[in-house]
Amino acid sequence: MKFKTQFFLFLMAIAILAFGVTIFSVGAGAQEDGWQILRADYGFRSQRTDVTDLLRDLLSRGGVNGRVAVSNQTMGGDPAVGKDKSLRIFAKNRQGQEREFDYNEGSFVDARMFVFRRDDWDDRPAVRPGDRPGNYGDHDRDERNSLTILRGFYGVQRRTVNVTDLLRSRVREGVLNFRVDNDTLGGDPAIGADKVLIVVYRFQGQETATAVPEGGVLTLP
Numbered sequence: 001m002k003f004k005t006q007f008f009l010f011l012m013a014i015a016i017l018a019f020g021v022t023i024f025s026v027g028a029g030a031q032e033d034g035w036q037i038l039r040a041d042y043g044f045r046s047q048r049t050d051v052t053d054l055l056r057d058l059l060s061r062g063g064v065n066g067r068v069a070v071s072n073q074t075m076g077g078d079p080a081v082g083k084d085k086s087l088r089i090f091a092k093n094r095q096g097q098e099r100e101f102d103y104n105e106g107s108f109v110d111a112r113m114f115v116f117r118r119d120d121w122d123d124r125p126a127v128r129p130g131d132r133p134g135n136y137g138d139h140d141r142d143e144r145n146s147l148t149i150l151r152g153f154y155g156v157q158r159r160t161v162n163v164t165d166l167l168r169s170r171v172r173e174g175v176l177n178f179r180v181d182n183d184t185l186g187g188d189p190a191i192g193a194d195k196v197l198i199v200v201y202r203f204q205g206q207e208t209a210t211a212v213p214e215g216g217v218l219t220l221p
Contacts (some may be wrong), residue, residue: 034115035091035099042070042087044080049196051075053160054209055089057151057200059111061207067108076198076211147174147221150207151200154180159190167199176220180212 040055041048054076058068070087072078079085089101091114103109152167153160163185170176180197182188189195195214200207203221212218 035093035101035113036116037114038090038092038098040087040089042075042079042085044083044085047080047083048088049075049077049079049211050156051087051198053151053153054198054200055087055109056116058207058209059109059114060116061150063109063111064207066111068111070103070105070107070109072105074209076209077196146203147171147176148202149176149199150202153198154185154195155189156193156195159193161185161187161189163197174221176218178218180214180216180218182214 037052037056037059039050039052042051043049055068058074063069068074072085075087085105087103087105087109089103089109090098091101092098101109101113149164149167149171152163154163155161166186167176170178178184182195185197197212197214197218198209199212199218199220200209201220210218210220
């Protein structure tokens with residue numbers, strides 16, 4: 001009888017321990033959920049480009065099948081030709097804890113790990129990546145198959161301006177083509193600095209990004 005009692009207590013202890021481990025694991029997972037991007041850069045060593053706004057936009061739209069590829073194409077260009085580049089994401093969670101996420105060129109970022117507050121974008125409500133309407137009408141399908149400007153930024157580092165509406169107004173018969181400079185983009189957001197235009201767009205159902213330096217020519221698609 002005494003042996004049975006001890007054995008029962010032993011099993012209870014194991015169960016409690018297992019339950020405790022489960023609770024701890026869930027708690028750790030909850031902290032991993034819902035990271036908000038503070039800033040992000042892409043490149044090699046000191047040759048890095050600020051891709052904060054670009055990455056936020058791609059991830060908030062859910063990427064492709066819930067993932068965003070880390071490549072020169074999706075990150076808007078090649079800041080270090082011939083080098084093995086990486087994407088660094090600096091983020092914080094709901095508890096205020098900060099963390100750095102590192103992704104090598106050729107890997108993928110899971111969009112579900114990140115959330116976006118209402119004030120991240122002026123014209124979009126708070127959203128979880130992948131929250132989209134399930135059905136599209138004929139008009140929506142046509143729009144998704146043509147050139148659609150999703151977001152545009154002009155400047156350098158954190159000195160950028162949103163030029164989305166301006167870019168949309170320049171689309172003619174499904175084509176966007178013009179010289180990138182302060183005059184065509186409505187002003188100089190970073191006087192004395194070499195600026196870059198970053199455009200996130202959709203064409204034939206695929207979302208991608210491109211970057212054109214000041215003085216260059218943007219041609220889409």
